[in-house]
Amino acid sequence: MxxxxxxxxxxxxxxxxxxxxxxxxxxxxxxTLPDATAVLVANLAKLGYGVSEPLLRALExxxxxxxVQLLDVVREVMGVKKNWTPLVKAWDTPxxxxxxxxxxxxxANLFQAKGTQLPCGHVIPPDTFxxxxxxGCPFCxxxxxxxAIEHTGQGSKLKVLDLWTDADVANLLRDLLASKTALDATQxxxxxxxxxxxxxxxxxxxxxxxxxxxVVDAYVELNQPDQAQALxxxxxxxxxxxxxxxxxxAQLVExxxxxxxxQKNTRNIVWSVDRNAQAQAQTQAQxxxxxxxxxxxxxxxxxxxxxxxxxxxxxxxxxxMHPKRGMWVRFIRALRLAEYSKRPALGKxxxxxxxxxxxxxxxxxxxxxxxxxxxxxxxxxxxxxxxxGLFARSLFAxxxxxxxxxxxxAFAKVLDKxxxxxxxxxxxxxxxxxxxxxxxxxxxxxxxxxxxKANQLLKNYSPEQLQxxxxxxxxLCMLAMEQRFAALPTEHRTMYIDPALFKIxxxxxxxxxxxxxxxxxxxxxxxxxxxxxxxxxxxWGVGLSAQHLDMDLSCTIAYATKTDHxxxxxxxxxxCKHSGDVQYVPDQIGTAEYIELDLAALQQAQAQSVTxxxxxxxxxxxxxxxxxxxxxxxxxxxxxxxxxxxxxxxxQHQVRVTQGLSKGLVFGVLDVAQREIIWLEMPFQGQxxxxxxVASVQTLLRKLxxxxxIGQLLRVKAQAQHLELVNIPEADxxxxxxxxxxxxxxxxxxxx
Numbered sequence: 205m206x207x208x209x210x211x212x213x214x215x216x217x218x219x220x221x222x223x224x225x226x227x228x229x230x231x232x233x234x235x236t237l238p239d240a241t242a243v244l245v246a247n248l249a250k251l252g253y254g255v256s257e258p259l260l261r262a263l264e265x266x267x268x269x270x271x272v273q274l275l276d277v278v279r280e281v282m283g284v285k286k287n288w289t290p291l292v293k294a295w296d297t298p299x300x301x302x303x304x305x306x307x308x309x310x311x312a313n314l315f316q317a318k319g320t321q322l323p324c325g326h327v328i329p330p331d332t333f334x335x336x337x338x339x340g341c342p343f344c345x346x347x348x349x350x351x352a353i354e355h356t357g358q359g360s361k362l363k364v365l366d367l368w369t370d371a372d373v374a375n376l377l378r379d380l381l382a383s384k385t386a387l388d389a390t391q392x393x394x395x396x397x398x399x400x401x402x403x404x405x406x407x408x409x410x411x412x413x414x415x416x417x418x419v420v421d422a423y424v425e426l427n428q429p430d431q432a433q434a435l436x437x438x439x440x441x442x443x444x445x446x447x448x449x450x451x452x453x454a455q456l457v458e459x460x461x462x463x464x465x466x467q468k469n470t471r472n473i474v475w476s477v478d479r480n481a482q483a484q485a486q487t488q489a490q491x492x493x494x495x496x497x498x499x500x501x502x503x504x505x506x507x508x509x510x511x512x513x514x515x516x517x518x519x520x521x522x523x524x525m526h527p528k529r530g531m532w533v534r535f536i537r538a539l540r541l542a543e544y545s546k547r548p549a550l551g552k553x554x555x556x557x558x559x560x561x562x563x564x565x566x567x568x569x570x571x572x573x574x575x576x577x578x579x580x581x582x583x584x585x586x587x588x589x590x591x592x593g594l595f596a597r598s599l600f601a602x603x604x605x606x607x608x609x610x611x612x613x614a615f616a617k618v619l620d621k622x623x624x625x626x627x628x629x630x631x632x633x634x635x636x637x638x639x640x641x642x643x644x645x646x647x648x649x650x651x652x653x654x655x656x657k658a659n660q661l662l663k664n665y666s667p668e669q670l671q672x673x674x675x676x677x678x679x680l681c682m683l684a685m686e687q688r689f690a691a692l693p694t695e696h697r698t699m700y701i702d703p704a705l706f707k708i709x710x711x712x713x714x715x716x717x718x719x720x721x722x723x724x725x726x727x728x729x730x731x732x733x734x735x736x737x738x739x740x741x742x743x744w745g746v747g748l749s750a751q752h753l754d755m756d757l758s759c760t761i762a763y764a765t766k767t768d769h770x771x772x773x774x775x776x777x778x779x780c781k782h783s784g785d786v787q788y789v790p791d792q793i794g795t796a797e798y799i800e801l802d803l804a805a806l807q808q809a810q811a812q813s814v815t816x817x818x819x820x821x822x823x824x825x826x827x828x829x830x831x832x833x834x835x836x837x838x839x840x841x842x843x844x845x846x847x848x849x850x851x852x853x854x855x856q857h858q859v860r861v862t863q864g865l866s867k868g869l870v871f872g873v874l875d876v877a878q879r880e881i882i883w884l885e886m887p888f889q890g891q892x893x894x895x896x897x898v899a900s901v902q903t904l905l906r907k908l909x910x911x912x913x914i915g916q917l918l919r920v921k922a923q924a925q926h927l928e929l930v931n932i933p934e935a936d937x938x939x940x941x942x943x944x945x946x947x948x949x950x951x952x953x954x955x956x
Contacts, residue, residue, distance in 0.1 A: 208397035210277040215394060216945060217723050218368035221262055225270035238264055244271045251282050252853035254362035262367050281721045282852035283831060286743050287793035289350045290847040291784030293337050296800060298776045301342060305332040309343045323348055339847060345787030347795055351846035359853030360734050360838035363723060376946060381408045383948040385625050387415055388716040389862060390724045391948060413441060414454040420445050429506045433513055439525045442510050446535060452863050456528060457649045459495050465865040468889065470823045497538035508544040512553040521556045522565035581606045585614035592618040596626040600637045604661035608673045612680060619684050624954035625712050631681035632911050638670045645903040653886045655900050688955040689924035696936035699927040704941050706915030709908060711947045716885050718859035723945060725883050728908035731856050733803060733879040734836045740799040741850055742818050744830040745789030754787040754821040755830060757797040758893035762813045770799055771893050779805035783847060798849045806876050814874040815901050821891045826861050832871050833858025857883055870901060884908060914944055917953055
C-alpha cells in the first residue's frame with residue numbers, strides 16, 4: 205500500500221485496502237474487535253473521522269503495519285505534526301496592546317532605552333506589551349515558544365469513511381480521464397497519483413486537453429513518446445505540455461505575464477529588506493532563470509517527431525502556432541528544431557518551420573475580424589461555424605454586434621457540435637451578461653480576479669430587447685440539452701435527487717487552483733455553521749528554514765453602509781478576535797494564526813457577511829505550502845493556555861496552496877443571516893485585506909449563484925427522458941451527495 209492512494213481515497217471519503225494489507229490469505233471475521241483496530245478507530249475519531257460498518261469489518265482483517273500507515277496519512281492530511289502555536293497565549297482574551305505600544309517600542313530600540321530584551325534582540329519598554337501573554341516578540345512577530353495540540357475530538361460531526369475497492373479506484377481514474385470539464389488542482393493531483401500506481405486505461409476517451417497533459421507526462425516518463433503522440437492533435441497541445449512541464453500551469457500563461465506578476469509581488473507598501481534594490485534584482489534574476497528553456501537531445505528529438513507527425517498541413521500548423529508566436533520562437537530555438545528539421549525523415553517539420561518564419565499562412569481570426577468590422581454577417585458566421593466552440597464563446601458579443609435573430613439562427617445550425625459545458629455556460633450567464641447594470645468578474649490567465657464593465661453595446665438596446673436576447677439564448681440551450689438527453693436510450697422509470705444537490709453547482713468554469721486534501725467541494729458549495737462560532741486558521745512555513753515570511757490571516761465584515769476589518773492592524777473588532785501577527789517562521793515546523801468569529805455578536809451588530817482572506821505581506825506570492833480553512837462545531841471550541849486553537853476534528857473545510865502567482869486569496873464568505881459559509885476561491889493583488897475590492901466578491905457570488913446546480917441538471921434529464929421524480933432513494937436512478945463527491949463522474953451528465 206502506498207500513501208498516494210490513501211490520500212486520494214480520503215478526498216473521496218474512503219479508504220483503499222490493497223491485497224498486501226490483508227492479514228492472511230483468506231481471513232474470516234474475528235470474534236471480537238482487535239485491540240489494534242479499536243485504537244485506530246478511537247484515534248481517527250479524535251481527528252474527526254469515523255468508519256462505516258464495511259470498512260470497520262475490513263480494518264479488523266488488515267495488518268498492524270497498514271493500520272499504522274493509515275493513521276499516519278490521516279495525521280499528515282490534518283496537519284497534526286505541524287506547529288499551531290500563535291503569537292498570543294489565550295488570545296480569546298485581548299492583550300490590550302495598542303499602536304502606542306508599537307510606537308514606544310520603536311523609539312526604545314532606536315535610542316537604546318531600558319526594558320526587557322528578547323531573544324530576537326528587541327527591547328520592550330516597561331508598561332507597554334504584557335510580555336507574559338506572548339509566545340514571541342510582540343514587536344517583530346518572531347515566535348519563541350511552541351506547544352502541542354491539546355484539544356481533539358471536539359467536533360460535532362465525523363467524516364465517515366467508506367471502504368474503497370479496486371473497482372472504485374479504477375472507476376475514479378476512468379472518471380477523471382473522461383471528465384468533460386477541466387480538472388481543478390485537486391483532481392489533477394489525484395490523477396497524477398493514480399497514474400503513478402495504476403496502468404493506463406487505453407480504452408477511455410480523454411475529453412479535455414488539460415487532462416491529456418498528465419497522461420502524456422505519464423507516457424513520457426515510461427519512455428513511450430509514440431503512445432503520447434496519439435493525445436497530441438495540434439501544435440498548441442505540444443506547447444501546452446512543454447509549458448506545463450516547465451511551470452506547472454495547465455494553461456498557457458505567457459512568460460511576460462508571469463514575470464510581471466512576480467515583479468508586482470516584490471513590491472512593498474513600506475521600505476524593508478524585501479524592497480531594497482538588491483532583493484528586487486535577485487528576485488527578477490531568479491524569475492528569468494526559472495523561465496529559461498533547456499532541453500536534452502532526447503527531449504528535442506521527441507518534440508520534433510511529434511510536430512512532424514501532426515495531421516495538419518504546414519500552412520495550417522503555422523496558423524495554429526501564430527497566436528503564441530513569441531513563445532514558439534523561444535521553444536523552437538531551445539529545442540533546436542531547425543537542426544532536427546534537416547533530417548530526411550522530418551521533411552514536414554522543415555516545411556512547417558519555413559512557413560512559420562516567413563508567415564506564409566492566413567490567420568483565421570484575422571479573416572473573422574475583417575468581415576466583422578465590415579458588418580458582413582454572412583461571411584463572419586460562415587467562418588465561426590467552422591469552429592463551433594469559438595462561436596459559442598463569442599455568441600453574446602456577436603448578438604449585440606449583428607443583432608440577436610441572425611446570430612442565434614446561425615449558431616443554432618452548429619449547436620449540436622458545441623460541447624455541453626459551453627451550452628450550459630451560455631444558459632447560466634446570459635442573464636448576467638445582458639444586464640447593463642451588472643459588472644462581470646473575470647480572471648485573466650495568470651492574473652487575479654477583476655471586475656469589467658458591461659458591454660457598451662448594451663446601451664443600444666431597450667430593456668425588452670435585452671430580455672428577449674437572454675430568453676432566446678436560454679431557451680435555445682435548454683432545448684438543445686433536452687434533445688440530447690432524450691436521445692439517450694433508457695429503460696428506467698423513476699429518479700431520486702437528493703435535495704442537497706440543488707445547492708451544489710455543476711463543475712463548469714471557475715476551476716480551483718488550490719488542493720483540497722479533505723473531501724473536495726466545488727466553488728459555491730455552502731456549509732452550514734454548526735454552532736455559535738467559526739474559527740478561521742492559517743498555517744504556513746512547514747519544511748522551510750527559519751526566516752522572515754509574513755503571511756496574514758484577515759477578514760472583512762460587511763454592513764449595510766460600511767465595512768470593517770479584523771487583521772494584524774486591528775486584532776479585535778465587533779464579533780472578531782485575532783490571535784496576533786506572526787512575521788517570522790521557525791525552522792521546519794511553521795507557524796499559525798487564527799480569527800474567531802462570534803455569530804451572535806455579528807448578528808446583533810447587523811453584519812451581512814464576513815469575507816475570509818489571506819495575504820502575503822512579505823515580498824513574493826503566497827507561501828507554496830500555506831493551508832487555510834475554518835473550524836465549526838455545535839460544541840464550544842476551547843483554546844489552550846498556550847493559544848493553540850486547532851482541533852482537526854472541528855475542521856469543516858481547508859485548502860492548500862501548492863503554487864501560483866497570487867498575492868492575496870479569498871477562501872470563503874460567511875452569510876451571517878443564513879449561517880452558511882460559501883466556499884469560493886478568488887485571488888487578488890495586494891499585501892493587506894484593505895486591497896480587496898468587496899464588490900468583486902459580491903460579483904463572484906452572484907456569478908456562482910447563477911450557475912446551474914446538479915439538482916437542476918438532473919431535473920432537466922428527468923424531464924427529457926420522462927422519468928418520474930420520487931422522494932425515496934430506492935429508485936431506478938438514485939443521485940446522492942456521496943455520488944456527487946466524484947465531480948468528474950457528475951460531468952458525464954454533460955452529454956455531447
